[in-house]
Amino acid sequence: MPIREISAGELATVLDRGGVVIDVREPDEYREGHVPGAQLVPLGTVPDSLDAFRKAVPVYVICMSGGRSMRACEFLHDAGVTNVVNVAGGTMGFAALGNELRSGDQP
DSSP: OOOEEEEHHHHHHHHHTTOEEEEOSOHHHHHHOBOTTOEEOOGGGGGGOHHHHOOSSOEEEEOSSSHHHHHHHHHHHHTTOOOEEEEETHHHHHHHTTOOOBOSSOO
16 A cells, blocks of 8 residues: 655645644754644654554654655554655645744644
């Protein structure tokens, strides 16, 4: 089964509906600017953080442009966590559409 994916443009609708978003970038990247409400789980910690992704709803995984988030989704899918959805275009794509980012450590 292929990894599900949405565009950065579709993410605004997900956020409006209260969707769960996890950012897999590094802490310094996250602090500089992230999608409002996104939780930070750096890519290197994903194997130790499976429970953060195991939800009864889809979990939208985001990074800078979509590469690291796809790797995270592939790993998670192989580990049996199949509710993950990659955000193609990532944080940069989301911001390029005029959406505001939040800075700092808080989602």
